Amino acid sequence: MTTLSTPQATFAELQVNGRQHQLALDSRTSLLDVLRENLHLTGTKKGCDHGQCGACTVLVGGRRVLSCLTLAASVREPVTTIEGLRDAKGGLHPMQQAFIDHDAFQCGYCTPGQILSAVACVHEGHADTPDSIREYMSGNLCRCAAYPNIVAAVQQAKPEMTNV
Known part of the structure; x- marks a missing residue:
């Protein structure tokens, strides 16, 4: 007879989109x-x-982090998801608006990850040229191949993001 042990719960406190959550995981x-x-x-x-x-x-x-590879219990800093991304007035973030303006999505499945990665790309200082944007966004795949529109969206949003 084999006995399987059940893992003990780990208590984690996460701040996600400005809200505190206490979880047993x-x-x-x-x-x-x-x-x-x-x-x-x-x-x-x-x-x-x-x-x-x-x-x-x-x-x-x-x-930017890949949440599928990040253990929740190890997170100590605030988490921002696409639901928590907004401008100072609570409206669309400039990157979200730029993605709409440039039709930088088709099926939309990759769009939340693309937008958050694009925000980080700008904040990291890698949005100076189209080549740099492509390089630093290369970890985000789009099966619909909206890449030229994504680059255009990043270029549009970059100057607007100084106020966010």
Whole structure:
């Protein structure tokens, strides 16, 4: 007879989109699964679940991370998902508006991760040229091939993001 042990719950405190959450989790739970399953923030997408497509990109402490590869219990800084991205007045963030303006999405599945990665690309100082944008956005895949429109959106949003 084989006996399987159940993992002990780990208590985690996460700040997500400005709200505090106290959770009892299996220590192996990814940030992606906590966002989608526990907090019901389904804007963050599960693509490959191996960190290769970028669909699950969120910001942790302002830096982009692949939430499918990040253990939720290890997160100590504020998390921003697509649901929490907004401008100072609570409207669309300039990057969200730029994606709309440039039709930088087709099916939309990768769009939340693309937008959050694009915000980080600008904040990291990598949005100076189209080549630089393409390089630093290369971890986010778009099966619809909206890449030229994504680059145009990043270029449009960059000067507007100084006020956000």
